[in-house]
Amino acid sequence: MTAADIRRIFLEFYKERDHRFCKSAPLLPQGDPTLLFTSAGMVPFKSMWVTANPEYRRAVSVQKCLRATDLEDVGRTPRHCTFFEMLGHFSFGDYFKREAISWNWELFRNVYGIPEERMRVSVFNDDDEAFAIWRDEIGLPEDWIFRLGEEHNFWGPAGDTGPCGPSSEVYYDLGPSFECSNPNCGPGCDCDRWVEIGNFVFPQFDKQPDGSLAPLLNRGIDTGIGLERVVMVLQGQQTIFATDLFQPVIRRLEEFVQKPYAGHASSMNIVADHVRALTFAFAEGIMPSNEGRGYVLRRILRRAALQGHLMGLREPFLHRLAETVTEVMSPAYPELVEALPRVSMALKGEEERFTETLEAGLNRFERLAQTVRDSESKRLAGKDAFLLYDTYGFPLDLVREMAAEQGLEVDEEGFTRQMERQKEKSRSASTFQKSDGESLEWTEYSKGESSRFVGNESLEIETRVRRIAPVPDKPGEYWVVLEETPFYPESGGQVGDIGILFNDGLESEVLETQKRSGEILHRVKLSRGGWNDKPVRASVSASNRISTARNHTATHLLHAALREVLGTHVTQAGSLVSPARLRFDFTHYGPVEPEPLAAVEQWINDRILQAIPVNIHWSDYDAAIEAGVMALFGEKYEDRVRRVEIGEASRELCGGTHVRNTAEIGQCILLEEGTISAGIRRIEAVTGEQAFLVRREMQETMRHLRRSLQVPQNEIAPKVDQLFAEIAKLRKDVRNALEQRPSSNLEDLIKNAESIGGRKFVVGQTEAASVDLLRKQGDHIVKALGSGAGLLVARVGDKMPLLAFVTQDLVSEIDLRADELIRTAAAVSGGRGGGKPRMALGGVGDPEKLEETLETARNWLREKLRV
Numbered sequence: 091m092t093a094a095d096i097r098r099i100f101l102e103f104y105k106e107r108d109h110r111f112c113k114s115a116p117l118l119p120q121g122d123p124t125l126l127f128t129s130a131g132m133v134p135f136k137s138m139w140v141t142a143n144p145e146y147r148r149a150v151s152v153q154k155c156l157r158a159t160d161l162e163d164v165g166r167t168p169r170h171c172t173f174f175e176m177l178g179h180f181s182f183g184d185y186f187k188r189e190a191i192s193w194n195w196e197l198f199r200n201v202y203g204i205p206e207e208r209m210r211v212s213v214f215n216d217d218d219e220a221f222a223i224w225r226d227e228i229g230l231p232e233d234w235i236f237r238l239g240e241e242h243n244f245w246g247p248a249g250d251t252g253p254c255g256p257s258s259e260v261y262y263d264l265g266p267s268f269e270c271s272n273p274n275c276g277p278g279c280d281c282d283r284w285v286e287i288g289n290f291v292f293p294q295f296d297k298q299p300d301g302s303l304a305p306l307l308n309r310g311i312d313t314g315i316g317l318e319r320v321v322m323v324l325q326g327q328q329t330i331f332a333t334d335l336f337q338p339v340i341r342r343l344e345e346f347v348q349k350p351y352a353g354h355a356s357s358m359n360i361v362a363d364h365v366r367a368l369t370f371a372f373a374e375g376i377m378p379s380n381e382g383r384g385y386v387l388r389r390i391l392r393r394a395a396l397q398g399h400l401m402g403l404r405e406p407f408l409h410r411l412a413e414t415v416t417e418v419m420s421p422a423y424p425e426l427v428e429a430l431p432r433v434s435m436a437l438k439g440e441e442e443r444f445t446e447t448l449e450a451g452l453n454r455f456e457r458l459a460q461t462v463r464d465s466e467s468k469r470l471a472g473k474d475a476f477l478l479y480d481t482y483g484f485p486l487d488l489v490r491e492m493a494a495e496q497g498l499e500v501d502e503e504g505f506t507r508q509m510e511r512q513k514e515k516s517r518s519a520s521t522f523q524k525s526d527g528e529s530l531e532w533t534e535y536s537k538g539e540s541s542r543f544v545g546n547e548s549l550e551i552e553t554r555v556r557r558i559a560p561v562p563d564k565p566g567e568y569w570v571v572l573e574e575t576p577f578y579p580e581s582g583g584q585v586g587d588i589g590i591l592f593n594d595g596l597e598s599e600v601l602e603t604q605k606r607s608g609e610i611l612h613r614v615k616l617s618r619g620g621w622n623d624k625p626v627r628a629s630v631s632a633s634n635r636i637s638t639a640r641n642h643t644a645t646h647l648l649h650a651a652l653r654e655v656l657g658t659h660v661t662q663a664g665s666l667v668s669p670a671r672l673r674f675d676f677t678h679y680g681p682v683e684p685e686p687l688a689a690v691e692q693w694i695n696d697r698i699l700q701a702i703p704v705n706i707h708w709s710d711y712d713a714a715i716e717a718g719v720m721a722l723f724g725e726k727y728e729d730r731v732r733r734v735e736i737g738e739a740s741r742e743l744c745g746g747t748h749v750r751n752t753a754e755i756g757q758c759i760l761l762e763e764g765t766i767s768a769g770i771r772r773i774e775a776v777t778g779e780q781a782f783l784v785r786r787e788m789q790e791t792m793r794h795l796r797r798s799l800q801v802p803q804n805e806i807a808p809k810v811d812q813l814f815a816e817i818a819k820l821r822k823d824v825r826n827a828l829e830q831r832p833s834s835n836l837e838d839l840i841k842n843a844e845s846i847g848g849r850k851f852v853v854g855q856t857e858a859a860s861v862d863l864l865r866k867q868g869d870h871i872v873k874a875l876g877s878g879a880g881l882l883v884a885r886v887g888d889k890m891p892l893l894a895f896v897t898q899d900l901v902s903e904i905d906l907r908a909d910e911l912i913r914t915a916a917a918v919s920g921g922r923g924g925g926k927p928r929m930a931l932g933g934v935g936d937p938e939k940l941e942e943t944l945e946t947a948r949n950w951l952r953e954k955l956r957v
């Protein structure tokens with residue numbers, strides 16, 4: 091049975107039992123920011139167990155999954171992997187334990203034909219109901235049914251919250267030869283003998299954010315059957331890597347490294363698994379980065395690249411294996427075919443960058459490990475692990491594994507400290523001086539609530555100063571905390587507000603606004619008076635704020651437009667919203683060509699013209715996600731979230747300030763599109779007044795061009811092309827003309843050749859545009875003289891090349907040598923030269939000595955020819 095057969099049979103079996111077939115959801119969890127990846131078949135269905143009237147109550151799927159929790163086990167055991175497929179069937183408030191158990195037993199035993207005596211089952215400690223079903227209805231002997239604890243037989247939730255419950259598992263026995271030394275070795279043992287092939291979860295609880303277990307609205311079934319393991323059992327193998335899911339990849343790898351699998355099994359398993367994970371993730375547009383799920387991919391890729399390196403590969407190879415993965419998997423996942431070119435490109439780029447430092451990093455690691463051993467310690471210092479991470483790009487888990495291979499451990503706390511320190515450093519090195527409350531010296535001016543943000547409602551208010559602290563090393567500048575403030579603090583990529591703060595005893599300018607441990611801090615420069623305890627007026631620069639708001643709303647439109655035009659793999663990877671412009675980083679595999687870029691710009695400007703109201707809603711996080719709102723992974727959201735809706739065009743969770751209606755944006759011009767790292771692109775844009783200024787500048791340029799080119803605007807482009815073509819042609823003509831033109835003084839030189847005892851020579855300056863032409867002139871003289879010698883000099887740019895020549899007869903008869911001549915002549919001015927007896931090249935050093943050079947050459951020739 092092939093893997094494809096096994097998938098198909100599973101789906102048919104449950105479709106016959108009234109299950110709705112659901113296509114595999116993406117690896118990128120939709121609307122669940124607590125999860126890095128879709129890690130189980132049930133993930134896409136999480137809400138079905140808690141929805142009052144689910145649209146359907148039975149589902150079946152083959153779900154692609156990625157789990158990085160067991161990363162370090164991959165390759166070392168016969169059955170761990172990061173990427174896997176899960177055969178799953180689900181009941182949402184429909185059938186329960188009896189059906190799940192008996193159907194799966196039927197599937198395993200009768201349909202797949204797994205021998206009964208090779209299977210054992212487990213149930214949760216006190217789940218007598220499940221125990222009784224296995225014993226009385228299936229008819230298993232009691233000693234085939236094992237009661238196991240939470241670790242094995244309680245599953246979930248996936249992520250931090252949601253459906254979970256006790257489970258029952260089926261184990262396949264590979265036989266006593268795989269038994270370990272544990273006297274209690276049996277189902278659930280960590281060794282290689284017992285392979286879990288099915289997990290039937292009975293979700294009955296809904297885990298709450300506070301950790302408590304509430305009853306689940308639709309208790310039901312969540313069955314997960316690891317495809318790779320079932321394929322292994324049905325293909326009579328003892329490791330998943332021997333199945334038809336992995337073998338083609340491993341064969342190809344053997345070809346690359348020119349070494350057999352035996353002896354390199356662990357390395358090849360790691361690579362084969364990892365390249366599957368990478369191919370699928372990259373195909374969805376999830377790209378390596380330094381954070382979150384991007385960093386998981388980076389770690390996976392680097393582990394695979396390292397294994398390749400250890401097997402002797404020196405060229406990027408993962409992108410070539412991705413081809414094989416695509417061949418094997420695309421019948422089930424056709425989207426891989428279309429994605430392959432960009433998957434390959436991104437894999438290759440990322441692998442190349444890592445391998446640049448890989449060799450050096452390994453050497454450095456060896457030296458560090460040696461030092462540790464020499465000191466008879468067993469611990470690699472945190473700062474050394476950090477050096478490997480920071481300078482050579484070795485993820486901590488990779489360092490940990492490499493160290494473990496040498497019997498060493500890593501001071502991981504030390505590593506974390508270094509990491510924190512570096513983050514701190516880069517924070518304080520960023521554009522403006524920031525301060526954390528602690529190190530400042532605060533003076534209290536009034537008591538009570540502080541830092542209440544009212545800037546969505548008003549831009550100017552009367553309020554009180556709560557506390558101030560001088561900004562270290564900046565005389566006249568203070569951090570100020572207010573009771574209430576209309577100043578928006580920098581956050582979520584939006585820069586903080588600026589403005590003024592004043593009362594009749596003081597005038598000051600607010601230079602920036604920051605958020606620190608829940609407080610809003612204003613950096614203020616005092617221009618008149620001094621701090622007093624009277625109320626102050628806090629006034630935000632409205633023009634600044636509205637410009638920022640325009641750019642923020644435009645950022646949301648840009649995000650939506652990119653997803654619309656390029657595809658939903660586009661996700662925000664960073665953003666900066668300032669009054670002057672907006673900058674948006676996003677995941678995408680290659681440059682955005684001019685045409686789609688224009689479409690994106692058009693899409694945004696259409697929405698601006700439609701004058702769509704921008705609405706703000708507050709709601710529960712879950713309700714927002716359910717409404718299909720875009721939440722950014724990696725952002726931390728409170729329970730109550732703020733949703734910014736631009737009609738049907740965009741919905742995002744966002745705390746920033748926005749315009750009330752898209753028409754206020756005026757217009758949006760995309761300025762530049764470029765790359766910032768593998769798979770991440772950046773677009774800059776301007777709106778409102780800035781867009782107007784940019785447009786005006788363009789018009790100025792156009793006017794200038796129209797005037798100087800003397801054509802209407804629509805003919806500028808062809809005119810420029812035509813001019814360039816003409817210039818190229820003229821350049822060529824000039825070159826030809828120069829080559830062909832007999833230099834007039836060349837003929838003079840020939841005419842005035844000096845003759846010594848019947849042997850002629852020519853020494854003098856000519857006009858030549860290049861050394862090449864100088865050489866041609868030399869040839870010309872030789873031809874004219876028939877027999878003779880000479881030295882020419884020309885001015886080419888700021889250089890004065892010299893050419894010496896002697897005809898063959900003189901070389902043979904009197905050993906007259908052009909190379910000697912050139913050396914003698916060049917030496918006069920501190921220049922150099924050399925070549926062959928018949929022809930030599932050199933250069934004049936000090937141009938002042940030109941005459942002297944020529945005279946020396948003449949005298950030298952006179953003397954030599956007199957022989």
Ligand code: SER
Nearest residue numbers: 130132289312313314
């Ligand atoms: N959710 C369970 C698992 O992932 C069964 O589908 O193992």
